[in-house]
Amino acid sequence: MIARVIVDVPSRQTDRPFDYEVPLALEGWVEAGSRVGVPFGGRVLQGFVVGVIPSEASEVDMSKIKPIAELLDPLPPLRPDLIELASWLSVKYCCTMIAALQAMLPAALKGKAERTVRLSESFEEQEPEAAAAVLLPDGLREWLRRSGPVKLDTLRERFPDAGAYVKAAIRIGLLEEQVAIRDKVSIRKVQTVIPPVDREGAAEALAAWPARAGKQRDVLAFMLDAEGPVPLQKLLADTGTTGSTVKALVDKGWLTMREVEASRDPYAGRTFQRTEPLPLTEGQQEVLKWIVASIDAREPKPYLLHGVTGSGKTEVYLQAIQRCLDQGLQAIVLVPEISLTPQMVERFKGRFGDAVAVLHSRLSTGERYDEWRKIRERRAQVAVGARSAIFAPFESIGLMIIDEEHESSYKQEESPKYHARDVAIMRAKQHGATVVLGSATPSLESFAAATAVRPSGNNGAGGGAPLLLAMPDRVAGRPMPPVTVVDMREELQGGNRSMFSRTLYAGLADRLERGEQSVLLLNRRGYSTFVMCRSCGYTAACPHCDISLTYHQKTRVLRCHYCGHSENAPSACPSCESEHIRFFGTGTQKVEEELAKLFPGIRVIRMDVDTTTEKGSHEKLLKQFGERKADVLLGTQMVAKGLDFPYVTLVGVVAADTSLHLPDFRSAERTFQLLTQVAGRAGRHELPGEVVVQSYAPEHYAIQTAQHHDYDAFVREELAHRRAMGYPPYCRLILVTMSHEQLPLLTEVGDRFAQRLRDAALAAGVYGRVDGTSGPRALDVLGPVASPIARMKDRYRFQCMIKYRGNVDATALLRETIRPFMEGSEGRGVQFGIDVDPHMIL
DNA sequence: AGCACGCCGACT
DNA sequence: GTCGGCGTGCTC
Numbered sequence: 089m090i091a092r093v094i095v096d097v098p099s100r101q102t103d104r105p106f107d108y109e110v111p112l113a114l115e116g117w118v119e120a121g122s123r124v125g126v127p128f129g130g131r132v133l134q135g136f137v138v139g140v141i142p143s144e145a146s147e148v149d150m151s152k153i154k155p156i157a158e159l160l161d162p163l164p165p166l167r168p169d170l171i172e173l174a175s176w177l178s179v180k181y182c183c184t185m186i187a188a189l190q191a192m193l194p195a196a197l198k199g200k201a202e203r204t205v206r207l208s209e210s211f212e213e214q215e216p217e218a219a220a221a222v223l224l225p226d227g228l229r230e231w232l233r234r235s236g237p238v239k240l241d242t243l244r245e246r247f248p249d250a251g252a253y254v255k256a257a258i259r260i261g262l263l264e265e266q267v268a269i270r271d272k273v274s275i276r277k278v279q280t281v282i283p284p285v286d287r288e289g290a291a292e293a294l295a296a297w298p299a300r301a302g303k304q305r306d307v308l309a310f311m312l313d314a315e316g317p318v319p320l321q322k323l324l325a326d327t328g329t330t331g332s333t334v335k336a337l338v339d340k341g342w343l344t345m346r347e348v349e350a351s352r353d354p355y356a357g358r359t360f361q362r363t364e365p366l367p368l369t370e371g372q373q374e375v376l377k378w379i380v381a382s383i384d385a386r387e388p389k390p391y392l393l394h395g396v397t398g399s400g401k402t403e404v405y406l407q408a409i410q411r412c413l414d415q416g417l418q419a420i421v422l423v424p425e426i427s428l429t430p431q432m433v434e435r436f437k438g439r440f441g442d443a444v445a446v447l448h449s450r451l452s453t454g455e456r457y458d459e460w461r462k463i464r465e466r467r468a469q470v471a472v473g474a475r476s477a478i479f480a481p482f483e484s485i486g487l488m489i490i491d492e493e494h495e496s497s498y499k500q501e502e503s504p505k506y507h508a509r510d511v512a513i514m515r516a517k518q519h520g521a522t523v524v525l526g527s528a529t530p531s532l533e534s535f536a537a538a539t540a541v542r543p544s545g546n547n548g549a550g551g552g553a554p555l556l557l558a559m560p561d562r563v564a565g566r567p568m569p570p571v572t573v574v575d576m577r578e579e580l581q582g583g584n585r586s587m588f589s590r591t592l593y594a595g596l597a598d599r600l601e602r603g604e605q606s607v608l609l610l611n612r613r614g615y616s617t618f619v620m621c622r623s624c625g626y627t628a629a630c631p632h633c634d635i636s637l638t639y640h641q642k643t644r645v646l647r648c649h650y651c652g653h654s655e656n657a658p659s660a661c662p663s664c665e666s667e668h669i670r671f672f673g674t675g676t677q678k679v680e681e682e683l684a685k686l687f688p689g690i691r692v693i694r695m696d697v698d699t700t701t702e703k704g705s706h707e708k709l710l711k712q713f714g715e716r717k718a719d720v721l722l723g724t725q726m727v728a729k730g731l732d733f734p735y736v737t738l739v740g741v742v743a744a745d746t747s748l749h750l751p752d753f754r755s756a757e758r759t760f761q762l763l764t765q766v767a768g769r770a771g772r773h774e775l776p777g778e779v780v781v782q783s784y785a786p787e788h789y790a791i792q793t794a795q796h797h798d799y800d801a802f803v804r805e806e807l808a809h810r811r812a813m814g815y816p817p818y819c820r821l822i823l824v825t826m827s828h829e830q831l832p833l834l835t836e837v838g839d840r841f842a843q844r845l846r847d848a849a850l851a852a853g854v855y856g857r858v859d860g861t862s863g864p865r866a867l868d869v870l871g872p873v874a875s876p877i878a879r880m881k882d883r884y885r886f887q888c889m890i891k892y893r894g895n896v897d898a899t900a901l902l903r904e905t906i907r908p909f910m911e912g913s914e915g916r917g918v919q920f921g922i923d924v925d926p927h928m929i930l
Numbered sequence: 931a932g933c934a935c936g937c938c939g940a941c942t
Numbered sequence: 943g944t945c946g947g948c949g950t951g952c953t954c
Contacts, residue, residue: 097953127954128954935950
């Protein structure tokens with residue numbers, strides 16, 4: 089048999105299956121989805137089997153075909169549907185197959201070759217002369233004799249000069265070399281102790297136990313009470329002994345030890361209060377009815393659930409999932425990374441217990457792998473996680489929920505640059521599953537699709553337009569909090585030069601007096617600290633990238649976000665030697681100082697990049713705030729999402745329009761979403777809430793509509809703008825980024841590439857302007873222009889924007905045009921990056 | 931991506 | 943005259 093293998097080489101030239109012979113010993117074990125080690129161009133690599141065919145069906149010359157070196161997992165990590173999904177991903181997002189496959193699997197399964205050497209056992213005796221000719225340095229041979237197989241890397245570390253000897257020794261067979269794929273983490277093994285088989289005998293022995301071996305007696309007594317194997321760690325902890333005591337009992341034959349597989353459970357030791365389904369409001373019932381009917385019908389159907397903040401979407405999710413489980417189907421819940429807090433996990437674990445696997449980036453590689461295996465081995469039926477959990481290897485999915493559907497974290501910014509929403513809709517087709525996109529502020533793309541305003545001829549994931557479901561009311565009839573918009577220009581004219589308007593100041597003072605809490609949002613992107621000289625205007629920039637360096641207060645180091653370059657912070661300006669060099673803070677620091685000045689003794693928790701880099705710090709800060717250990721929670725975007733504290737009665741937005749005027753067509757949408765989300769943090773419980781929004785452009789529709797909690801009005805305005813400007817959802821975009829070390833070469837290749845693309849579009853009869861008034865089918869190529877970050881890692885960057893609408897297979901056109909640039913001499917080393925449906929235009 | 935094979939500069 | 947620079951080209 090021949091296995092068709094995708095090898096782990098992230099290059100377009102190797103982006104196709106290679107044929108390998110399945111050794112007789114592995115026949116029946118190697119199947120589509122298996123992970124294998126294969127020889128490839130003089131080394132051993134990891135690869136994924138995407139198909140197994142009879143030997144005669146291979147089109148490769150027999151003499152070229154090598155055998156598979158090893159099989160890496162007993163159970164293939166990939167299911168057939170995931171292989172199919174990977175092909176779809178690689179086509180839709182123009183990425184390599186290996187990148188698509190790897191995106192679906194936990195990092196633990198990215199094994200690398202490890203080379204080991206060991207002394208040949210018989211060689212020295214049989215060929216003493218040859219052995220003598222390769223006099224391995226003193227100590228090296230002795231070391232090898234003692235330690236058995238040794239990692240080549242380790243050997244190089246300890247004997248840096250031994251290279252030539254080792255090579256010669258391998259050549260004549262004195263040393264044997266072995267190459268195997270080694271995973272980043274392995275399946276965790278735990279020692280367990282097994283109770284005595286002869287319980288009566290043990291009991292008798294115990295009765296007559298010598299007094300001096302008291303510890304052994306305790307251990308044996310403990311084990312007699314045990315019903316089954318006891319983990320060694322637990323036994324030691326419970327009896328207060330050490331390993332030697334147990335070992336003595338093992339040696340005497342009373343106990344035996346065994347190694348068993350174990351999971352690293354990130355929630356070990358935590359018990360989750362079992363919760364029962366809550367009674368639903370009429371609105372919730374109506375929505376649930378639709379979803380349940382859809383799950384039962386097992387037809388792939390997407391729903392857009394537009395529910396205002398506090399309308400009880402999560403309870404609907406929980407009951408829909410229950411329906412799935414009752415039907416023997418599995419469910420996936422996606423939550424934005426930032427809101428995947430312990431409270432969120434608790435709601436799912438509380439309802440479904442051990443059937444829940446949790447997948448998020450804060451887990452260690454090993455923990456993630458174990459949670460993933462719970463799914464693969466059918467020990468879990470519900471996956472709750474961030475973006476990549478959409479690839480959970482379930483067998484038959486009934487429901488996929490994407491909560492806070494509008495969140496940009498569902499778009500992956502590295503290759504493959506997929507959007508979890510599109511993947512969900514594709515998987516739904518494969519499984520006959522229902523998709524629920526939930527949000528208080530649905531993305532314009534989803535809303536437009538659900539209301540049939542979309543570019544004609546959807547060539548995306550397809551699956552039909554989502555049906556719009558609405559939950560316009562908060563549970564228990566709680567009102568939306570009133571929003572006051574303060575015109576900061578008037579404040580300034582009125583003589584108030586502080587960053588707080590009189591309204592916000594009064595609000596804060598009032599909460600302090602009443603012992604209630606406030607949330608302050610500083611809506612600011614690119615909130616990192618940077619260094620500037622106040623005398624000459626010098627700013628510290630990365631020598632490899634066109635970007636300012638970020639100042640890290642703790643280590644007093646300047647670091648580049650893009651390439652990792654770091655240097656010590658200067659004490660004087662490197663340009664003019666002035667000492668007026670300043671570290672400009674995040675803005676939140678400034679607000680914090682101002683608060684301390686205005687309200688002496690105020691307790692502030694600041695949440696921004698500086699205070700949340702440490703693991704778990706995010707949760708710790710929120711916990712403190714929840715315990716009312718602070719009066720004000722001050723932060724960036726991250727305070728807007730999913731928080732629910734009963735004593736928060738005031739939400740202030742310090743400067744609402746800082747995100748409004750970014751050169752990005754989504755800036756109004758982002759601003760509206762942020763304001764609406766943050767406003768939803770107030771008055772979620774008995775105490776009524778209030779929101780104060782400070783702005784220099786209070787008349788802007790994004791702010792006006794957010795003030796009135798009027799999503800529909802916002803969408804109307806925004807859609808009109810998008811139509812006029814010819815932006816999504818009235819067209820689709822593909823961003824092509826090109827980079828090279830040499831600028832002239834890059835501009836030349838870039839221009840030619842754009843021209844080729846226009847020619848191709850012209851030949852296909854679709855070339856034309858794309859805006860609100862253009863015809864039903866058109867594709868336009870804008871640029872190339874210098875990227876907003878014009879240089880990164882010593883490479884210049886240019887980009888082209890492809891805009892198209894209607895039934896145009898733009899990715900196919902792009903792939904065909906790009907091929908000669910990638911493979912042939914035409915590209916001349918220019919690197920191409922493709923982002924389909926980009927989110928970051930900047 | 932690596933590693934090999936292949937043509938032109940600074941060394942024993 | 944050789945060692946080695948990294949420029950193309952292939953990997954089942």
